[in-house]
Each structure stands twice: as C-alpha cells, then as structure tokens.
Amino acid sequence: MRNLIVAFLFLVAVLPFAGSASAQDDEVSVGVLKFGTVSWLLDTIQHYKLDEKAGVKLDMLPLASNQATAVGLQGGSVDIIATDWLWVSRERAGGSDFTFSPFTTALGAIMVPPDSPIQTLGDLKGKTLGIAGGPLDKSWLLIVAYAKRTANIDLRTETRQVFGAPPLLSEKAIQGELDAVLNYWPYAARLEAKGFKDLIGLEDVVEELGAKGEVSMVGFVFSEDWAEDNPKAIKGFLEAAAEANELLATSDEAWERLRPMMKAEDQATFEALRRRYREGIPERTTAQNEADAKVLYRFLRELGGERLVGPSEQLAPGTFWIGKGS
Structure with a gap:
C-alpha cells in the first residue's frame, strides 16, 4: 500500500509537466x-x-x-x-x-501588357488604369504624388480609373480590358510571368518622394x-x-x-x-x-x-x- 501511495504522489507531481516541451x-x-x-x-x-x-x-x-x-x-x-x-x-x-x-x-507596381506602347507615366493620359483597392489605397496615392512631382500630371484626372479586387483586375488586364494595372506585388509577379512589363514599381516611387531606402x-x-x-x-x-x-x-x-x-x-x-x-x-x-x-x-x-x-x-x-x- 505504501508503495502505491508513493507512486500516486509521484504521478501527481510530474503530470503537469508531461506532454511536450512546448508546455x-x-x-x-x-x-x-x-x-x-x-x-x-x-x-x-x-x-x-x-x-x-x-x-x-x-x-x-x-x-x-x-x-x-x-x-x-x-x-x-x-x-x-x-x-x-x-x-x-x-x-x-x-x-x-x-x-x-x-x-x-515588397510593394506593388503598374504593369502593362507585353505589346503596350505605354512606356512612361505620361503615356497613361486618357488610358484606362486598373487600381487594386479603392480611391484611398496608399499605393495609388503614392503613385499620384510621384506622377505630379516627376511628370506634372494628375493621374486622378488624366486617366480613367477602374477600382477592384486584385485577382479580378489582373484577369481584366490579361483579357485586354485595361491599358495598365496597379496591383499588389504577388499579382504583379503573376502578370510578369505572363509577359507583362513593369512600368514603375512602388520602390522607385517612395525613393523619389524622399525615402532613403526600401x-x-x-x-x-x-x-x-x-x-x-x-x-x-x-x-x-x-x-x-x-x-x-x-x-x-x-x-x-x-x-x-x-x-x-x-x-x-x-x-x-x-x-x-x-x-x-x-x-x-x-x-x-x-x-x-x-x-x-x-x-x-x-x-x-x-x-x-x-x-x-x-x-x-x-x-x-x-x-x-x-x-x-x-
């Protein structure tokens, strides 16, 4: 009986620490x-x-x-x-x-189709631009600020904007319904794999706006x-x-x-x-x-x-x- 009691007390003592080291x-x-x-x-x-x-x-x-x-x-x-x-x-x-x-x-980028004549932000004038998110998306606003500073254009008034979900905009770009698309980096990468060209990445934008690095x-x-x-x-x-x-x-x-x-x-x-x-x-x-x-x-x-x-x-x-x- 004494041995049973000792064994019981031992189990009571060690059970809280049993299981795994992650405890x-x-x-x-x-x-x-x-x-x-x-x-x-x-x-x-x-x-x-x-x-x-x-x-x-x-x-x-x-x-x-x-x-x-x-x-x-x-x-x-x-x-x-x-x-x-x-x-x-x-x-x-x-x-x-x-x-x-x-x-x-890693940030987003404006991507254009493989055969697009668009080579600069100025070429976006009058074009249809897909934008992931909404009018207050931070990437979009930073691009707007960059374009005003470097090309003296306001993309909010000089382009036709289509706001929407990233995958939907990528699909529309592939189907030729958009002249260019500003999308988050994973979707920009997928478009790149299909031959789309990087018109401008947000990394370049933030540097022009005064950031000292990425x-x-x-x-x-x-x-x-x-x-x-x-x-x-x-x-x-x-x-x-x-x-x-x-x-x-x-x-x-x-x-x-x-x-x-x-x-x-x-x-x-x-x-x-x-x-x-x-x-x-x-x-x-x-x-x-x-x-x-x-x-x-x-x-x-x-x-x-x-x-x-x-x-x-x-x-x-x-x-x-x-x-x-x-």
Missing part, C-alpha cells in the same frame, strides 16, 4: 490570410521548428479577410496579425496601443501591452521569423516545399513570386523604416486626408516597435 514555451497566435504570402513564412517557421528553437509555440489561425484579422487582433483572439503601419498609426491616434515590426518591403509598408502588428507583458514571446517570434526569412532568402529547397501553397501555375510564376518575395525581405533597421514612414505619411495625409490616416497630423508616436525583440 514551457510561450504560445503566440497569429491571424493570417489563408492564401496570403505571410502564411509562406509562418509555414516555414513551423515546418523547420524555428518557433521551438526560439522558445515559442506558433499557433497559426487562418482567417478569411484583412478585416477579420484586424477584428481578431482588436478582440484579443489573436496576438499578432500582418498589416500596414498606416493602419497602426490611425489606431494609435484613436487610443489603441498597437505597434508595428517590419515584415516586407520601406517596409507591411509588418507584424501586436499590442504594445501584450509585448511588454510577454517579452519572451514577441522576441522569440521575431527571431523565428527572421531565421525563416534567412532560409527563404538562401534555400531553393525551402521554396520547393512551399510550391503547393503558392498556387503557381507554371515555373515562370513560381520564380517570379520567389524572386519578388526575396527582394522584399527587410534589410534596414526599424529606426530607418520609421524615418521613411514619416516622410511618406505626409504625402498620404495630403492626398488621402483624415479618411485615410485619421486625425493625426504626423505618424503617431509608437507606431514602430522599438522594444525588446525589435
């Missing part, structure tokens, strides 16, 4: 678009167990839309989402404590309070993300594994997506990105007004995460 890890839940490019990075983290290596346990929650990810973060059902610093600044101006850590510098517009967004309460979690997650990006920057094998997720219908599309993703891996410091974001914010506020950026005259303080793990 000691900090869990991080990330809300992500199921077919978004961020999911490529997160899947790489999980497959190579980079989260465990960094002392965290990654929980990836696929969601249906950008709005759903934002609601998930605001409601506390996820710890981290991927979105742009403009959204973060607007939320902070309204009293929230969300903050931003860079994920990618700007990370999209990043990982989370609550500042949560990060300060969970320093190991945010540090471990960002370390795992950086290591995954290093792997994706150098390993073709890692990309072959991702091919089914990428929905690349042919080798040209696969290679274009891989190249553009790699080009977008951030190499600059958070402070450098923040400095350039402040420059671009002025143009976005001028052209988009309060409907786009919110009430703040400047990028809200704290928009970029400078805490532990940044």
